[in-house]
Amino acid sequence: MCLAIPGEIVEIMADRPLATVDVTGVRRSVNIGLLDREALAAGDWVLIHVGFAMSKIDEAEAMATLRMLEGLGEAYDDEIDALRESRID
């Protein structure tokens, strides 16, 4: 819950504040209503908290964060498992 997971935006939905993101191969919808939609595009990285993109980050930061998260082991696995179950629309 406390983990911020980096995801790469694959697609921004035209009619809703949602984006499909790729998080280490898992593709899920996240809400982008807390960010400036105009400032987001496919290929951008965002930090995701509990289904909401909270900040835009660059790729270097995303890679660093991913590696740190992978080092967490179980806590990160649980978070990704939870994300896998998520069906936000």
Added chain:
Amino acid sequence: MRFVDEYRDADKARTLAASIASLCEPGRQYKFMEVCGGHTHTIYKHGIEDYLPENISLVHGPGCPVCVIPMGRVDDAIHIASQPDVIMTSFGDMMRVPGGDGSFFDAKAAGADIRMVYSPLDALKIAQRNPDRRVVFMGIGFETTAPSTAMTVLRAAAQGIGNFSVFNNHVTILPAIKAILDSPDLRLDGFIGPGHVSTVIGCRPYSFITGDYGKPLVVAGFEPLDLLQSVHMLLAQLAAGRSEVENQYGRVVPWDGNAKALQVIGQTMEPRPYFEWRGLGFISHSALRFRDEYAAYDAESVFDIPGGRVADPKACQCGEVLKGVLKPWECKVFGTACTPETPIGTCMVSSEGACAAYYNFGRFTRERVKEATR
């Protein structure tokens, strides 16, 4: 992986460590509090303290939202979850947190319908799919998760979803820091400010710490080098007689925070007059509740809640650990009666709790600590 190594480079760490040592005034002891559980995790996992001179100690703060939920609130949540028509939804982190009468896991085993969700929006979806049930989301967390709860309630209101409510336990970090600063137990020299909370609230709200209390604060990232650099920045401020808010994590944290996130929190929630924190007691204006306009989505209005107060277990010293007065291993039950499998205190439950982080990654054994402090 070129990028990542920049934050992990051992040579850089040693250079920083040498520079940190040179900034220390001879004979002076420094105590810095890292407020955020994520930082505590990095510190133990990478043995950050091993890079610091002996006269600098890092003390762990109250920034683990699961750790500070009082037992009475867990019991209240289980009371709600035990109503026959209720589906309780919760982040996984909350499931093992013990109340006075067991945890969510225990209640689930006893027949309550408690489901783990990734996002409050998933909880809302469960409500839409189960119109004949009342679905409650256990809202926990600091300013990082409060906007998500707020957005979800706004969406429930916009879509007229009547069988959804939130048991709001969101807390705010600043009053807790103030309580620690006002506590006579601890003399601190500065703060390593939380990274993700600051993406929401920005850096300005910390100015009372640097102004009224004269303690420097550096908002920090989560990589080992981020933490070392932040300690360096704190020492540089002290050496120059400054106390300012500085942002080491500017690559993620905007100085002004996230205006939209703050706006939705303010639209739906207001500060409670006071709220109990496990181990810390009652702290004024330290938590959020829904505004009256959103009472229909407020589980405290929808349900009759016992609201009992349960004293923390006598043996548990989480309060002292959360205030940074005790190190995890100094607690009487650490690693013996209290382990991540059978936690007595909340600090042992969450992977970001100081006790669990130390238990899982404890770099130096208690023997070595004894030796170091001899």
